[in-house]
Amino acid sequence: MSTLPAAPEAAPLRRVAAQRTLWRNAARSFSRNRLAMVGLVIVAVLVLCAAVPFLLAPQPYYKARLVDNLQFPGGRHLFGTDQVGRDLLSRIIYGIRTSLVVGFSVQAIAILIGFPLGAAAGLRGGPLDFVVMRLLEVMTALPNFLFALFLMSILGNGVINVILAVSATAWIDVCRLTRAQFLGLREREFVVAARSYGAGDWRVVFRHLLPHALPSLVVMLALGIPSAIFAEAGLSFLGVGINDPLPSLGKMVSESMSYLSVYWYMGVFPTITIALAMLGFNFVGDGLRDALDPTMYSV
């Protein structure tokens, strides 16, 4: 005759479903991180500039009108014009494209080389690991920038060559990190379990190890993009990077030095853009790290 308490809701089932995928959980965690979302917006704007600069830029980046040179911001030229009358805003938008292309490509190549090497070395150990470790040591001893300079003097100028020259040393950290991660993870119980039911190397790497190594990798890649931007700027400053008229953010900053004390906008705007890019990638990187960290599951 007494009423029984109501049956429990189906909520627990929903909670279990929500935990099913790492990515969905990470996305939720990320979206709650305000700083990371700000970073994402910044990165999205930058990627938009890089993808369709011709839609956003008022003028082509090479269009010079000498009679309009060295104009301060305002009027027809929102950010002013440079020493040969090119619109600074347009050059910044195209410069974002150059810098991001270099940044992403360098990191992509770094993964393509560094990840397999590091994975193989970490997983297999033995002589393969020995060889890879020695290779890492030799490459670490080389000064990165000087090596890129040397490669550029052989390859000649251009965006592709800059990407190759900077990638030549960018894979080292990826390789080392991957190897360290895999070394640590390969003895974990879920790997042992997977092996026990006959999982081969490929399955172990991609199904089990990669998701755990991924967070650190993603963070490293996000933070590596600004470093690639600066490397390209340094090379271009010495005349062995990309050639004028193609703009890149770093090159615009270094070339503005001779104009800065009067024509401040030529340096200030590209610098702010680089700073925003760095902030954006840093926030996204930090957000990803927090979101993907298996020990920080938030429900």
Add this chain to the structure above:
Amino acid sequence: MRPRLISLIAIGVLALAGGGIAAADTNAWGVTMPADAAPLDQQFVRLLSTEGTTADFSVSVYKRVGNSYSSIMATPFFRIDKNFELQPVGVTSYESSRDGKTWTFHMDPKVKWSDGNPLTADDVVFTFQYDADPKTAWDFAWFWSDIVNWDAAVAGKVPVTSIGVKKIDTYTVQFTTTVPSPYFLSKALYVRPLSKAAVQKYGDHYNNDPATAVSSSPWILTEWTKGKRMVFGPNTRYTGKLRPYLQNIIIDFGPFESEFNAYQNNEIDMADQYSFTPANIATISADPQLNKEYHPGYGDFRTYYVGFDTLHKPFNDLRVRQAIAKAIDRDTIIKKVVGRQGMAAYSFLMPGFPDANSAALKQEFPNVYDVKAAQKLLADAGYPGGKGFPAQEMWLRNEPALNEAIAEAIASMLKDNLGIDVQVSNKGDPKLFMTALNAHQLPFYFLSYGFDYLDPSNMLGIWVSGGRHAWVNPKFDALMKDATSLSGNKAKRDQEFKDAEKILVDDVGGIFIYHVTPGNIYKPYVKGSELDPDKTGVATWHWPGLEDVGALNSSIYISNDVPSDRHM
């Protein structure tokens, strides 16, 4: 009685005081200072420069301190004044042989080194043999190629004692050249002897240390603090004929980028325009006081030009070169980019240089800006609208911002007017550039040249085939060969050089863009007759500045409107 005594005393006191005011200072060399000169402790000038490895031109040209400030401890044969005229300093007379191949110089026997030794023909011969010695590897060795056996000695094929520089007697030196050399007198500006005794005793860097420095000029090294500064003070044992006012020259070591700021902070008294950025120029132009202190002049008659590899496609076609020349709007570049730092160039020799003919060559076909004609020429050459024209990379030799901007302007004009893709690459390593240039491996570049000695054979000579330029014109070569060694017929010589330059322009060996009119800035309290207007009305800090071969160093003094807190 008493009033008269008082007035006598008053007159006496006034006379003494007035006499004290009227009596001018005499400086370390016993020279009476000008009436408006500042006290003796203000008679110094401060400059900024990078630190090199030597003070002497004859030891190294490109590694000298500041590239031009420190060569000041020799008595050269000649020096050059603000009118670019040679003044004998270390020689009393000279003559050449009838065939123009032998030049004999009689040195002033009164000139002594600060260690008491006389400056003799031995020192001159020794200096030349030292410079020809392959062990020295002097970086200016190409300069004396016309001396007999010089090149062979530099290559190590003959002993240095066989070069055509001979001692006739204690104070007489004789130079022999391979071809008649009517221009040799202008080149003799560069005879700046080292002390044979000092080199043999202390080595060739004896002038790096005040303890071992030996000078035959009014100044001698009194301090060289590595990383900080070098100071030249009075050589009280000077016996030559110069009568300078300035007692000390101080060179602070620092990067050239900081030169303008140092001048604005009153840390230095003169700044060399070469280190001025476009922002600095804008600052100078906007500031009335700085503007007054800015004095444009001829500099070293430097001309900037676009160069090609005319021996290979696509620039081997004259029509292509003409098209490019006629597609460049020189006037707008001068007006909007070069501004006060240069003047339009239509030929290689800058107005003011011997045999310059700029006005006559201004209307030559390649010099007339005409986009339609340029497009037609390019189409006739097989590249209508620029289609099929190989993309070019225009190289620059470590140029500052101004010349980068000019190259960028040229590149954009060629793209807009002709449809040619040109990228600009400013090579940070001059050696990389020069190696490619001298090997004729540079298809397209923007470069400059400034004079070494005041003769057309010096400037135009770099266009003779087999040199740095990939351009060959037999008529030009023949005219140059004849004119360079032609003695006794100045009118014919002048005309031959002018004819040669016309060929250079018409055959578009290069496209001449602008002549540099550098404006050094110096403080208003730095005065002297050499800073007054020259015979063309130009008042500036003339080339070569304070070096031993310039008349400036013995002419300038500090006037009494100098700020009293200025100190060494």
